[in-house]
Amino acid sequence: xxxxxxxxxxxxxxxxxxxxxxxxxxxxxxxxxxxxxxxxxxxxxxxxxxxxxxxxxxxxxxxxxxxxxxxxxxxxxxxxxxxxxxxxxxxxxxxxxxxxxxxxxxxxxxxxxxxxxxxxxxxxxxxxxxxxxxxxxxxxxxxxxxxxxxxxxxxxxxxxxxxxxxxxxxxxxxxxxxxxxxxxxxxxxxxxxxxxxxxxxxxxxxxxxxxxxxxxxxxxxxxxxxxxxxxxxxxxxxxxxxxxxxxxxxxxxxxxxxxxxxxxxxxxxxxxxxxxxxxxxxxxxxxxxxxxxxxxxxxxxxxxxxxxxxxxxxxxxxxxxxxxxxxxxxxxxxxxxxxxxxxxxxxxxxxxxxxxxxxxxxxxxxxxxxxxxxxxxxxxxxxxxxxxxxxxxxxxxxxxxxxxxxxxxxxxxxxxxxxxxxxxxxxxxxxxxxx
Amino acid sequence: xxxxxxxxxxxxxxxxxxxxxxxxxxxxxxxxxxxxxxxxxxxxxxxxxxxxxxxxxxxxxxxxxxxxxxxxxxxxxxxxxxxxxxxxxxxxxxxxxxxxxxxxxxxxxxxxxxxxxxxxxxxxxxxxxxxxxxxxxxxxxxxxxxxxxxxxxxxxxxxxxxxxxxxxxxxxxxxxxxxxxxxxxxxxxxxxxxxxxxxxxxxxxxxxxxxxxxxxxxxxxxxxxxxxxxxxxxxxxxxxxxxxxxxxxxxxxxxxxxxxxxxxxxxxxxxxxxxxxxxxxxxxxxxxxxxxxxxxxxxxxxxxxxxxxxxxxxxxxxxxxxxxxxxxxxxxxxxxxxxxxxxxxxxxxxxxxxxxxxxxxxxxxxxxxxxxxxxxxxxxxxxxxxxxxxxxxxxxxxxxxxxxxxxxxxxxxxxxxxxxxxxxxxxxxxxxxxxxxxxxxxx
Numbered sequence: 001x002x003x004x005x006x007x008x009x010x011x012x013x014x015x016x017x018x019x020x021x022x023x024x025x026x027x028x029x030x031x032x033x034x035x036x037x038x039x040x041x042x043x044x045x046x047x048x049x050x051x052x053x054x055x056x057x058x059x060x061x062x063x064x065x066x067x068x069x070x071x072x073x074x075x076x077x078x079x080x081x082x083x084x085x086x087x088x089x090x091x092x093x094x095x096x097x098x099x100x101x102x103x104x105x106x107x108x109x110x111x112x113x114x115x116x117x118x119x120x121x122x123x124x125x126x127x128x129x130x131x132x133x134x135x136x137x138x139x140x141x142x143x144x145x146x147x148x149x150x151x152x153x154x155x156x157x158x159x160x161x162x163x164x165x166x167x168x169x170x171x172x173x174x175x176x177x178x179x180x181x182x183x184x185x186x187x188x189x190x191x192x193x194x195x196x197x198x199x200x201x202x203x204x205x206x207x208x209x210x211x212x213x214x215x216x217x218x219x220x221x222x223x224x225x226x227x228x229x230x231x232x233x234x235x236x237x238x239x240x241x242x243x244x245x246x247x248x249x250x251x252x253x254x255x256x257x258x259x260x261x262x263x264x265x266x267x268x269x270x271x272x273x274x275x276x277x278x279x280x281x282x283x284x285x286x287x288x289x290x291x292x293x294x295x296x297x298x299x300x301x302x303x304x305x306x307x308x309x310x311x312x313x314x315x316x317x318x319x320x321x322x323x324x325x326x327x328x329x330x331x332x333x334x335x336x337x338x339x340x341x342x343x344x345x346x347x348x349x350x351x352x353x354x355x356x357x358x359x360x361x362x363x364x365x366x367x368x369x370x371x372x373x374x375x376x377x378x379x380x381x382x383x384x385x386x387x388x389x390x391x392x393x394x395x396x397x398x399x400x401x402x403x404x405x406x407x408x409x410x411x412x413x414x415x416x417x418x419x420x421x422x423x424x425x426x427x428x429x430x431x432x433x434x435x
Numbered sequence: 436x437x438x439x440x441x442x443x444x445x446x447x448x449x450x451x452x453x454x455x456x457x458x459x460x461x462x463x464x465x466x467x468x469x470x471x472x473x474x475x476x477x478x479x480x481x482x483x484x485x486x487x488x489x490x491x492x493x494x495x496x497x498x499x500x501x502x503x504x505x506x507x508x509x510x511x512x513x514x515x516x517x518x519x520x521x522x523x524x525x526x527x528x529x530x531x532x533x534x535x536x537x538x539x540x541x542x543x544x545x546x547x548x549x550x551x552x553x554x555x556x557x558x559x560x561x562x563x564x565x566x567x568x569x570x571x572x573x574x575x576x577x578x579x580x581x582x583x584x585x586x587x588x589x590x591x592x593x594x595x596x597x598x599x600x601x602x603x604x605x606x607x608x609x610x611x612x613x614x615x616x617x618x619x620x621x622x623x624x625x626x627x628x629x630x631x632x633x634x635x636x637x638x639x640x641x642x643x644x645x646x647x648x649x650x651x652x653x654x655x656x657x658x659x660x661x662x663x664x665x666x667x668x669x670x671x672x673x674x675x676x677x678x679x680x681x682x683x684x685x686x687x688x689x690x691x692x693x694x695x696x697x698x699x700x701x702x703x704x705x706x707x708x709x710x711x712x713x714x715x716x717x718x719x720x721x722x723x724x725x726x727x728x729x730x731x732x733x734x735x736x737x738x739x740x741x742x743x744x745x746x747x748x749x750x751x752x753x754x755x756x757x758x759x760x761x762x763x764x765x766x767x768x769x770x771x772x773x774x775x776x777x778x779x780x781x782x783x784x785x786x787x788x789x790x791x792x793x794x795x796x797x798x799x800x801x802x803x804x805x806x807x808x809x810x811x812x813x814x815x816x817x818x819x820x821x822x823x824x825x826x827x828x829x830x831x832x833x834x835x836x837x838x839x840x841x842x843x844x845x846x847x848x849x850x851x852x853x854x855x856x857x858x859x860x861x862x863x864x865x866x867x868x869x870x871x872x873x874x875x876x877x878x
Contacts, residue, residue, distance in 0.1 A: 007557035010567065011586035015655045026644040038709065040667065052640050066709055066734075072668065072688035074738035077675055082668035083689055124440040134443065150774065152813065154444035157787045162766050163712060167685075167693045168774040171704030176685075176695065177778050178622025180612070190613035193695060193702050193776045195685055196621060197610035200629075203665040207632045212812035214639035215484045219459040219817050221646050227816035230448060234774075235793045239811040240628035243505065243515040244779040245794060249806035250510045254779045259619050264503045264516055268599060270608070270618050277618050279603040281595075284499060308507040342593050351583075351595035355618055358606035358669045359679040366590045372660050373670060385674025390664045391637045392585065392655035396644050 015392035017371035017399070025053025026396035030217075032116040034091070035059040035098070035107070038066040039120035039164055040199050041233040042148045043087035044206025046118055049213065050090035051389040051398035054116075057414055058091045059107070061098070062435060064407035078381055080404060083199075085384060088404035094415070095408040095435045102434045104131050106419065111136045111143065113418045115226075116213055120148040123158050133228040143226040144216045146209050153230040164233065169201035173237035174244055181259045193257065204240065205233025261318065266310040267291065270355065271321045277355040278330040280321065280337075282348065283307065290348020294340050295324045330354035378403040411435060447815045450792045458485025459817035463642065466547040467491065467524070468531075468540070470498045472598060472624045473581045473658050474553030475520035476631025481549065481638060482523050483810045483819040489543060489835055490521065494528030494857025497828035501864035511802055511868035513825070519807060520631070521825035527836065528829030528857040535855045537564050542840055544569045544576065548645075549638050553581035556591045566653050576651045577641040579634050585657035598658070601626030605662035610669060612682040629665060630658030691737040692716070692746050695776060696754040696762075703762045705750065707771035708734060715769035720753045782808075792818075799824040801871060827867045829858030 032054050036042030050056040058065075064080075071081030080088075097103040108131055111117055117136065119126055126132035126147075133145040150164045150172065151157040162168070170176050171193075180194030212229045220226060244255050255263060260270040265283035282291030285305065292301040300320060304310045310317060325333060330352075337350045354360075367373055374388045381404050389398035415421040421429075429435045438446075463486040467478040475490070475498070482488040492498050498521075504514035530536045541564060544550055550569065552559055559565035566578045580586055583596020599620050602608050607626075612619045634656040641652050663670075668689065669680045687693035692713070693706035707716040710726075710733055717726040725731055730742045737743055754762060759775045766773030775781060783806065788794040795809030802824050810819025836842040836856070850856040859865040866872065 007560045007565070008587035008591060010560075011556070011580075011653075011655060012588075014653050015586070024644075026640045029647075048636060069734050070689040070708065071738065072672065073740060074735045075672070075676070076735075081689070082672050082675070085671050086668060123444075127440045132440075150772070151787065152791055154441065154448045154813075155787045155791045158444065159441055160767060161770060162772045162774070163706070163709070163770070165690060165693060165704075165706035165708065165772045167687055167690070167695065167704045167706050168772040171695065171702075171776045172774045174777045174779060174782055175621065175623050175625070176704075177702075177776050180619055180622075181616065186613075186616050190616050190684065192685070192697065194612055194619065195695060195704070196607070196625070197612070197680075197682055198607065198666045198669065200621075200625065200665060203667070204629060204632070207629065207636065208811045211480065211632060211636050211639065212814055214636060214643060215459040216814060216817065217643055218463075218639060218646070219457070221643070223457070223816075225816060227814055228447060229815070230444070230813040231811070232793075235788070235791070236811045238782065238788075238793060239808050240625060241623050241779075241808065243519055245783050246515050246518055246805070246807050247505055248779040248783045249804075250515065251508070253505070255505065255622070257622065260617060262599075262620065263505045264507070268597070270599075270603070270620065272617070279599050279608075279620075281597050281599065284502065306507070307502070311507055338594065341595065349595045351597050351600050353600045353603040355603050355608055356606050357609040357679055357681060358666065359673060360609075361604065361606040361663070362670070362673060364590075364604075366584065366588050367660075367663070370585055370588045370657075370660070372663055375674070383674075385670050387664050387666065387670050390633050390656065390660040393637060393641065393652055394654075395650055395652035396641065 014394040015397065017388065017392060017397055020397035020399040024396055028053040030054035030116065031114040032056040032118065033059060033110060033114045034118040036118055036120035036148065039148055040067065040083065040087060040166065040202040041205030041209060042118050042120045043067060044203050045146065045209035046091065047087045047089055048206070048210040049116065051400065052396070056091040058088065058093045059096045060093060060407055062095045062433065085381060085404050086386060090401045091405070092410040092414055093405040093407060094411045097434050098129065100434050102432070104129050106434070107131050108136065109419055112140050114143065116144045116146065118146045120164055122161055123149050123153045137226060141226060142220060142224065144213055144220065144229065145226070146213055146229040146231060148205060148209060148231050148233060150232055150234050152232040152235065166199040166202040167195060169205065169234040169237065170195045172234035173201055174241045175237055178244070178255050178257055180257045182257045185259060201233045201237045205231060205236040208236040261314055265307060266314040266317060267321060269318060271318065271325050273325045273328055273330045273333060275329040278325065278333050278352055279355065280350065280352045282350040287348040287350060290340065290346060291350045293346045294336055294350060297324065374400060376400055376403050380404065380406055408435065448813050450790060453818045453820050457817055459814065460485035463549065464547045465489070465549045465551060466543050467551045469551055469553045469581070471500050472520055472627035473630045474551050475500065476628055477579060477581055477634035478551045479520045479522055480632060480635040483821070484817065488524040490524040490526050491540065492526065492528050492828050493530060494828055495860035495865060497528065497865050509863040512863045512866050514864050518825050523822040524825065525831040525835050526826045526829060527832050530855055530857060531562060531564065533855045535850065537562065539840065540564050541569065541572055545572045546839055547576065548642070549577045549579065551579045551581065551634070555593065555595065556582055556586045570651060574651055575645060575649060577638055577645065577654070579638055579654045579656060581630060581634050581656050581658065583657060583659055585660065586655040598624040598626040601630065601659040601662050605659045606666060606669065607662050610666065610680050610682060613684045614682050626658045626662050630656060630661040633661040686743065686747055689738065691734065691743045692750055694747055694750065696751055698754050698757050698759055698762060700758050702776035703754070703759050703773055704776060705771065705773045710734060712771040716771045719765040719769040725749065795821055797821055801826065801867065827859040828865045832856055832858065
């Protein structure tokens with residue numbers, strides 16, 4: 001027999017990220033070239049592989065990638081923008097000018113040594129330079145080649161020249177069209193399709209890219225063959241747009257914005273509380289019973305017993321929830337909910353959470369205890385607060401080893417190791433504008 | 436003469452040839468005991484790329500997502516919300532409260548490579564079919580426990596979570612929307628979907644490692660922690676400057692200019708972060724001099740909030756009387772990024788997305804013509820695919836229990852009578868389409 005109380009202790013012993021560095025790395029036999037430019041989908045993809053132990057070599061143009069400049073208010077830390085400091089983790093950094101024929105020649109030679117190549121050039125650009133998948137796979141048929149672009153590598157719009165950005169990817173995905181306040185609910189300038197504040201499409205794109213590389217690696221294990229992966233961050237997030245396209249197919253309905261509500265269920269919503277906002281959910285019939293019990297409003301349960309009733313009257317019911325919450329701080333709501341659920345004071349389960357600004361998230365000990373945030377002491381960039389890899393794994397936990405490297409910091413080590421180029425040769429190549 | 440790049444890619448990724456190609460995850464079996472979106476997506480993504488996914492539900496109601504459908508409207512007795520995370524799966528109904536049900540589940544886990552569950556932390560351990568028990572019978576098992584707050588830590592015990600809880604506690608809602616307005620939810624279940632993707636990545640990494648060593652492992656994936664990971668420069672800035680991040684509407688503080696613009700027939704997103712792109716944009720606006728002013732000439736200068744505001748004001752005014760197509764065309768011509776804020780209809784009717792299989796039309800044996808979003812990344816040698824749609828509770832009971840566990844029809848019937856194995860409730864969401872039910876009655 002096992003007892004429930006010991007489960008969290010067991011799970012923590014098994015997966016505590018504080019012990020990650022004592023354990024093996026799943027991808028330590030993997031080598032990756034990330035030659036992307038100004039693209040955080042690509043950078044997140046290579047971050048994931050690097051967190052799991054791959055040797056990731058970042059190729060930047062001489063002077064550094066423009067991604068180092070993407071930073072709020074123009075802030076630079078030791079010459080590098082804030083976003084790049086997050087997605088340079090565990091990567092070696094070399095420079096190479098692909099605009100020059102000798103640079104492209106060095107790239108082809110490097111690519112012979114790697115398992116994965118990641119790029120974000122305009123579709124067809126690498127191929128036109130003679131360094132795309134068609135050419136690299138001739139000398140390295142095991143190579144897995146991951147290309148990011150907004151419209152993809154094939155199809156009627158593939159030749160599009162537009163650069164890949166998060167905001168345009170989000171827009172095409174369909175997510176912003178369904179996010180935000182409906183017309184008339186607020187001032188016209190804010191009652192509009194609304195994007196996620198973070199670079200959501202880039203992160204989703206990067207995640208799908210890493211997923212695809214891993215699937216290709218699993219297949220390569222038996223087939224011995226690499227392949228070409230075409231990943232559009234717009235389509236990556238599109239895959240996440242629930243039933244939108246199916247609803248249009250079945251009912252010719254277009255999903256519209258509903259602000260803090262949800263089109264399928266109620267309540268699954270944000271409500272104003274005495275001191276902040278809280279999310280609250282109790283949308284299935286039994287959980288609605290639970291919530292109305294907690295509120296002491298069983299009359300609402302009786303008047304609106306079905307999901308259909310609750311959706312139809314969601315605006316009015318939302319006001320009822322806010323009237324109840326007006327006298328309660330978000331923490332009090334959580335306490336009442338937990339008391340009801342943990343002590344089984346009635347049927348149903350309710351979920352609630354206080355709306356956090358990021359600083360409030362940082363103040364919760366839960367995340368620190370779980371190693372979600374880490375203060376890294378980076379040899380080049382000093383102490384940095386970073387979000388850690390999100391996985392807790394028993395055998396091959398991911399980890400952060402260092403945060404970032406200056407532009408070209410690993411030129412000597414990498415070019416010597418893989419191409420046998422010594423200092424003198426590197427100096428000459430630098431003078432010629434190749435590195 | 437070499438084939439042109441786009442002729443070659445068209446041939447390489449041809450949608451019509453997908454079913455002639457192998458699947459990356461052939462021979463990988465996933466056992467899924469999940470509900471709603473987070474757990475089902477973790478398994479679904481693996482299934483799209485060739486894994487065999489067996490979805491176990493508690494009969495007769497099954498997965499809660501069977502009752503989450505837009506405006507509470509069912510379609511052919513099914514929830515539209517249930518389809519997008521349940522493709523090509525085998526659906527079986529087992530009551531895991533019954534000892535014989537637990538035994539069946541254990542036997543299935545013995546024959547599986549990956550197990551995905553998303554119960555509250557410790558629930559399956561209590562039921563004695565959690566990782567501690569299953570690793571005894573299958574040491575190669577990769578066990579993924581999806582949850583809101585993780586398997587351990589102060590918030591992990593007994594606290595319910597959903598997608599929007601993750602959006603709320605991660606800080607994501609706190610950085611989204613317009614300042615001074617009430618907070619909004621992301622229109623899609625982003626915390627679930629992103630968490631599911633993170634979970635499936637870990638499964639593949641663990642599979643890769645298992646190929647080398649034969650070792651299984653346990654994976655604890657909290658969807659809130661997935662979203663925290665996705666908040667780009669939020670945390671590093673707090674660490675260096677102590678600044679908190681709040682909502683700024685649709686513009687981007689780090690890529691300037693970038694914004695969503697109201698135009699004559701809808702909305703477009705526009706971005707021109709690199710200086711050359713910004714010069715192209717100014718050219719398109721008929722105002723090339725703007726790009727030469729020191730306040731705007733470099734990205735670093737444009738990132739200063741006061742300068743960004745001026746630039747964005749000029750762009751918004753310029754775009755307001757153009758159409759979406761005009762603006763997209765100008766982006767193409769002048770080398771900045773411009774794309775429509777797409778509706779479901781835009782995507783449904785887009786030939787580009789159809790040709791790419793991103794909008795995937797197929798015919799399901801039970802539901803007929805279907806149109807959904809297909810696999811996201813396109814793999815040339817082992818492309819992902821949709822084979823069939825989600826099915827009613829217990830649809831594949833006989834098929835799976837006979838094929839994998841060798842149960843004879845009489846034994847299955849016996850287990851059904853004992854309510855250990857079960858099928859759908861007589862309720863929209865759980866049961867087959869009415870036409871199918873009528874046809875059964877007439878037989």
